[in-house]
Each structure stands twice: as structure tokens, then as C-alpha cells.
Amino acid sequence: MTKAAAAVAKDLALSGVRGVHLSWADNNGIPRSRVVPIHGLAGAAARGVGATSLFAVFDSHDAITYGHAGLATPSGDIRLVPVLDRLRRLAGQPALAWAPARQVAADGSPWPYCQRSVLERQVAEAGRRGLEFRAGYELEFAVAPAGSTDVVAAPGHPGPAYSPHALVGLDGFVAALLHDFAANGLEIGQLHAEYGVAQLELSLAATDPVSAADDQLLARQTIHAAAHAHGLAVSFAPLVSLAAAGNGWHLHTSVRRRGRNLLAGEGSPVDLAGEGAAYLGGLLRDLPALTAVTAPSVPSTLRLRPGYFAGAYAFWGVENREAPLRYVPGSALLGPDHANVELKTSDASANPYLALAVVLAAGMAGIEDGAPLPEPIAEDPGGWTAGERETRGVLPLPATPADQAAALLASPRVSGALGDELLGAFRAVRASDAAWAADRTPEEIVAAHAWRY
Structure with missing residues (x-):
């Protein structure tokens, strides 16, 4: 490993790279990193780089909470170890490279708060059950001139939604995204002006779950750098305005057994049956708890x-598209492998590794239990009366931090996937965020989060 890292570092140095971001995401979905000089990459690969254990209990505003007993003091260090096979030179920041980092204990042993490891455990469990998952993200974000504090007051493009005209003024930025994504090893399915204020969306190609989470972090770095180079800033925040459509980071998953896509259905798209139906049933059963993550x-x-x-x-x-679980069937044109399920209650404030880990856990539990799947709904239940929703068994998803906390604890499948230690840290962070927001208006909350991600 050390020799391989030294060889990679030598090649990167010869091409002008001076440092490497060792990147991870905290329990608020906020990317964090340490930059090591290129000559230090081999040492980092062998011994890691030191960091405080308290990153697990940073809240969304960089306050440290001591509300979790396992991390209740300022004492303690961890090591950040780069995943070298995911190392990429950053096309938009040519003096820098990037690699996701595992978080390990100071002695190199597993650390229970490492979010990437939580997902790796779920992928390993899927393998033991003979299942293989594919995942991909759609990323929505708003664009504004650099230095702007309000996307609505200073939109980065004037619209119309989905129009090529909206992108003309962003031509250099769009070209940089297409170039830099390809150079960074990221495949874009499509890119377009979206429905929200100054909003864009791009989709990442589906891959294995751990790579999908890595790709999501690398995509953020790539987008921010391209925006900066073109005098722009981007907001991935769930909302940039209470009156506008928000930014979802829609998570698409599919599951296979012996190469067959279990979501392919049995003839008609609505004839989803067997393990595919149980997978979707598992997600629906645990949807309130999933949304809390x-x-x-x-x-x-x-x-x-x-x-x-x-x-x-x-x-x-x-x-x-109003359904939080949107089933996307295959077709004669696209083929059965296209079938997948989109989770729309997903955004940039989620840690991508944890988001995928709990989706896999809930879906696998559904397959294991044969979770029932009710009939699909084609309408928007938001237009129904409360009585009609109750009759159809359609309940609101958690609408407050307290509701989210209760939903998470009510699902042993979702909370269990996190593990006791990480669950404790995650709950402490959410409680800290809730306390911060308690005396603030919705407008103040939106404004304070607009540029955090």
C-alpha cells in the first residue's frame, strides 16, 4: 500500500499536483476535509492523518454538542485514511487531488462513527444474502453570482424552467461541468435548468452504493470549483426560499439477485411482485425513519x-412525482434493467453513506420479511381531505425534528443499521440543530442554511 501510494504521489507531483483533499461527510451531510501535501500521501495511506473525534458531533452550524455520552469531552483523536483506489486529480483545481477518507480509531482499528464503514457493512450483508445493489443520485442546486446572499434576489439564470435559453448565460459554467465531471471520472446522465429559482439539475450514473456515495461528494467538489471559476456560487440547501421549489438530491436504487433486476416487474409496470415488491414494501414501511436520515x-x-x-x-x-417513493419501471425501449425506485425525500443535508446504508437496510429487511406493498397511488394526496388520506392509510411524513427523532427510534431496522454509537451521535446533532432553530423564524432558518452545503 505504501509503495503504491508513493508511486501515485510521484506521478501526481510530476503533473503539478501539490496536495490531496482527504474528504468525508459529517452527520449533517456537510463535506469536511484535510489537505495533505503530495509528498505526505504515502504516509497518510499507511498511518492516516489525525483529526478530532468530535467531528461526529458537529452540528449544522459548526457548534460541537456534548449531548452524546460516547463523545462527551474534547479529548480524543481519530485517523483519516485515504481510499487510494478512489483518488482523483481535480480537473477544476489542478494543483489538488481528492480522495474519500475512512475514519479509524487512533490505533487503526474500526471506529463506530465512520459513516462510510456503516455503508460498507450493509453492502457486505447484501452480498451474504446474494443481493447486489445499484445506486445513483440526481443533484439539484441553485446558482447565483459569487458573493450573493440571496438566490431569489440575484438568480444565476432567469429561466424559463427546462429551457435551453436559461443556460445561455451559464455557457462557460455548463461547459466546465461537462469537462470536469468527465475528467474526474464522473458520468453525467443529463443536465438541465430545473423548475426552481435559478435551479439546475444533473444526474450521476448508477454504480455500486459505496462508489455512489463517493461520487456524490466528488460531484459537490467539482460543482463548487467550476462555479467559483466562473464567478458563481451554488447552493445545495434543501430550500433557498420558502416560496420556491427546494433542492432534492433524489436517490435511485435497484436490487439484483443472480443478475436479475428484482424491480423489473412481471409484465406490466404495476405487476411488481415477489422480492421486488417486498423491497419497495420495506422502504415504504420504514419511510418515516428513512426520511429522518x-x-x-x-x-x-x-x-x-x-x-x-x-x-x-x-x-x-x-x-x-409527488410520491416520496417513485417507482420507475423498465420498458421495451429502455429494457428491464432500467427499473428502479427513486427516493425523493433526500437532500444535501443527508450524509450520503448513511442515506444509502439505511435504504439498503430497510429494503433488505423488506425482502427478508416479505413486506406487503399496497396499491400504487397516481394522485397527489395533498389534494385529498384528511379523511380520504386516513381511509387510504396515507400518513404525513415527519414534519418536525421531534417527529423525525420519534420515527427513527420507532424503527429498529433503520436505527439498528447505524449502530448504537453512531445513532447516539446522530441524535445529539439533530437535537442541537433543533435547539438552534427553536427560537428562529422559518425565513431565518432557510437563510442560515443556504450556503452550508
Whole structure:
């Protein structure tokens, strides 16, 4: 490992790279990093780089909470170890490279708060069950001139939504994204002007779950650098305005057994049956708890409103964009492997490794238990009366931090996937965020989170 790292470092140094970001995401979905000089890469690969253990209990505003007993003092260090096979030179920052980092204990042993390791455990468990997962993200973000504090007051493009005209003024930025993503080893499915104020969306190609989470972090770095180079700033926040559509980071997953996509259905798209139906049934069963991890911030709860394609109620539908679980079937044109399920209650405030870990855990539990799947819903339940929703068993998703905390604890499948230690740290961080927000208006909350991600 050390020899391989030294060889890679030598090649990068010869091409002008001076340092490497060792990157991870905290329990608020905020990327953190340490930069090591290129000559220090081999040492970092062998021994890691020191960091405080308290990153596990940073809240969304960089306050440290001591509300979790396992990390209740300022004492303690961990090591950040780069994952060398994911090392990339950053096309938009040519003096720097990037690699995801594992968090290990000071002696090199596993550390229970490492989010990447939580996902790796779920992938390993899937392998033991004969299952293989694919995952991919759609990333929505708002664009503004650099230095702006308000996307609505100074939008980066004027619209119209989905129009090529909206992108003309962003031509250099769009070209840089297409170039830098390809150079950084990231495959874009499509890129377009989205529905929200100055909003863009791009989709990442599906891959294995750990790579999908890594790709999500690398994509953020790539987008921020390209925006900066073109006099822009981007906001990945769940909301940039209470009156506008929010930024979802929609998570698409599919599951295979012996190479067959279990979500391919049995003839008709709505004939989802067997293990595929049970997978979706497992996600639906645990959707309130999943949302507490995949859309965990206070602005997340403000984004999940009816009529905004965000998912406010617990139900599923076939290509229904109001459904938090949107089943996307295969077709004669696309083939059965195209079939997947999109989780819309997902945003940039979620740690991508934890988000995928709990989705895999809930889905696998559904397959194991044969979780039932009710009939799909094609309408928007937000337009129904409360009585109609109750009759159909369509309940609102958690709308407050307290509701999220209760939902998470009510699901042993989701909370158990995190492990006791990380669950404790995650809950402490969410409680710290809730206390910060308690005496602030929704407008103040949105503004304070707009540039955190």
C-alpha cells in the first residue's frame, strides 16, 4: 500500500499536483476535509492523518454538542485514511487531488462513527444474502453570482424552467461541468435548468452504493470549483426560499439477485411482485425513519410540502412525482434493467453513506420479511381531505425534528443499521440543530442554511 501510494504521489507531483483533499461527510451531510501535501500521501495511506473525534458531533452550524455520552469531552483523536483506489486529480483545481477518507480509531482499528464503514457493512450483508445493489443520485442546486446572499434576489439564470435559453448565460459554467465531471471520472446522465429559482439539475450514473456515495461528494467538489471559476456560487440547501421549489438530491436504487433486476416487474409496470415488491414494501414501511436520515435537517422538514414534487406523505406511485417513493419501471425501449425506485425525500443535508446504508437496510429487511406493498397511488394526496388520506392509510411524513427523532427510534431496522454509537451521535446533532432553530423564524432558518452545503 505504501509503495503504491508513493508511486501515485510521484506521478501526481510530476503533473503539478501539490496536495490531496482527504474528504468525508459529517452527520449533517456537510463535506469536511484535510489537505495533505503530495509528498505526505504515502504516509497518510499507511498511518492516516489525525483529526478530532468530535467531528461526529458537529452540528449544522459548526457548534460541537456534548449531548452524546460516547463523545462527551474534547479529548480524543481519530485517523483519516485515504481510499487510494478512489483518488482523483481535480480537473477544476489542478494543483489538488481528492480522495474519500475512512475514519479509524487512533490505533487503526474500526471506529463506530465512520459513516462510510456503516455503508460498507450493509453492502457486505447484501452480498451474504446474494443481493447486489445499484445506486445513483440526481443533484439539484441553485446558482447565483459569487458573493450573493440571496438566490431569489440575484438568480444565476432567469429561466424559463427546462429551457435551453436559461443556460445561455451559464455557457462557460455548463461547459466546465461537462469537462470536469468527465475528467474526474464522473458520468453525467443529463443536465438541465430545473423548475426552481435559478435551479439546475444533473444526474450521476448508477454504480455500486459505496462508489455512489463517493461520487456524490466528488460531484459537490467539482460543482463548487467550476462555479467559483466562473464567478458563481451554488447552493445545495434543501430550500433557498420558502416560496420556491427546494433542492432534492433524489436517490435511485435497484436490487439484483443472480443478475436479475428484482424491480423489473412481471409484465406490466404495476405487476411488481415477489422480492421486488417486498423491497419497495420495506422502504415504504420504514419511510418515516428513512426520511429522518435522508432528509434530516430543519430545512428538510420545511421542504417536504405537497405540490412541490418533494414528498409530504408516505405512499408510493408509478412515475408519480409527488410520491416520496417513485417507482420507475423498465420498458421495451429502455429494457428491464432500467427499473428502479427513486427516493425523493433526500437532500444535501443527508450524509450520503448513511442515506444509502439505511435504504439498503430497510429494503433488505423488506425482502427478508416479505413486506406487503399496497396499491400504487397516481394522485397527489395533498389534494385529498384528511379523511380520504386516513381511509387510504396515507400518513404525513415527519414534519418536525421531534417527529423525525420519534420515527427513527420507532424503527429498529433503520436505527439498528447505524449502530448504537453512531445513532447516539446522530441524535445529539439533530437535537442541537433543533435547539438552534427553536427560537428562529422559518425565513431565518432557510437563510442560515443556504450556503452550508
